[in-house]
Amino acid sequence: MLLRARGLTKRFGDFVAVDGIDVEVHKGEAFGFLGPNGAGKSSTMRMVGCVSPVTAGELTIFGLDPGRDGPEIRAQLGVVPQKDTLDEELSVEENLWVYGRYFGLSRAEVKRRAVELLEFAQLSDRATDKVEPLSGGMKRRLTIARSLINEPRMLLLDEPTTGLDPQARHILWDRLFRLKRQGVTLIVTTHYMDEAEQLCDRLVVMDKGRIAAEGSPRQLIDAHSTREVLELRFDVVEHDEGVAARLSGIGDRVEVLPDRILVYASDGDAALAAVTGRGLRPISALVRRSTLEDVFLHLTGRTLVD
Template sequence: MAGAPEALVEARSLTKHFGRHVAVDGIDFRVERGEAFGFLGPNGAGKSSTMRMIGCVSPLTGGELRVLGMDPSRDGPRIRARLGVVPQEDTLDTELTVSDNLAIYGRYFGLSRAVIRERTEELLEFAKLTERRHDRVDPLSGGMKRRLTIARALINRPEALLLDEPTTGLDPQARHLLWDRLYRLKQEGVTLVLTTHYMEEAEQLCDRLVIMDRGRIAAEGSPRELIARHATREVVELRFPSAGDLQAALPRLAGVAERVEPLADRVLAYTGDGDATVATIAGNGVHPASVLVRRGTLEDVFLVLTGRTLED
């Protein structure tokens, strides 16, 4: 490996079984230092199991994994000392105060009280929780608890922050504030590894991502590359008054775009030029209840690759 830049995480044929259930089915990926790397996929795709293996809490069933150049099965505590973990469900000490939570967590890493005190100031500022520092955690809003969990995960100045579904369950405003904080971390050079089933989150935050489905990686690339490779620049969404009308219209939609994808409630037409496609559709005598031209997204990439939507 001399000369080659060392990957922060490197996985080969990574596999995780729970009894007879195969959660992660032999995946390969590399996370480079300083990038924001995402695992995008629906619930049950194997994202969280993968994260728990990277975080050195869940042993591998098979394959190889190196984190920070070390072997999780041998060097778990040493690796974890240099990671920050934001789990899917909050694991805060809700009976205690905001600053107590940071202090306790800092002590798990063996940090001195002086260091913890100094970092607490910074982290409270970062998480916009300075005013709430002496409050108990329990009554805080979901967004505040998430920000505290992220602040807590940063107490050891980790080289990488692992975030499992960081904004699931938050309202849009809280989600945007969180994205803003994560974006700032990325600017500061912290490597982010995150899982999400929100394509918007993946597009906003990830430099590079893999799309996971049923324990496997379906595609890999930057959001823009993936859209260019698997979807199209624009997508025309057609809605019909009933499923019968939708079925009836399908023969006349054949060939109006590069690809026509019928779903339960709508038809998607993948095209380089939305307006031209809309005109062709009208020319074919199809009159949907509504027509929407939008740009292609990662949601479309997932649909094209798996035949299902991310929310399924």
């Protein structure tokens, strides 16, 4: 076990950002913290990264105490912060060289590792280019390459794909999947349900500083949602006048969102037939599989982007 937390708490004055959570992360797994902004994910990561002291509870990383052994722990971590902190005046390869020297690596070793990491990040052809004109996806891949310069035992990724376009996100997911296959332990925070499903072997759903549920993406969906979801959109007047009441009894449950109504059922097509059988005519109807977004909505009564 690389990380163990018991009753982990972080307070800022009277505000409780992390409220007594229990977490375990094992070697070689990809572990996720899923939740909206303000759920306590980043505060947790800062404690794990040994840059923010623990207020209460227990936290051990590699069997060490962050309060006492911070430098030793940080030497074995790779950190990808929420916002890139690259030196845009330096070249791509120079960013890796400078960062590697912080870990006491020789110039020759840093340059050797930089070549390998730029190839891994698909940036070899941009090695001598300045960072400033790179795309957001390239900068994110460079930040990940930089975080690996010390060959860390565990990689912390705080909202790794925020702000990236879909293609850049998929390229980044591929790089992270390859890292996991190489045995690197990943800890990821995200508010993207598809990212959590793609990357995480196991995750916790966080809300207001607490853990609402834990398991693999499939286990969480099976436990807290139905196989399919029927999304219905009605005219604004119908929606405001409570059309949802006429859906009662269709499926396992009905959730009313500001812009649509969700009907949870094992068979979405059968649920749609039941809706139209009651004389209801939605503007649009979509049958899809359940996701972690549905799990979060069921557990907290709100969506991940609230």
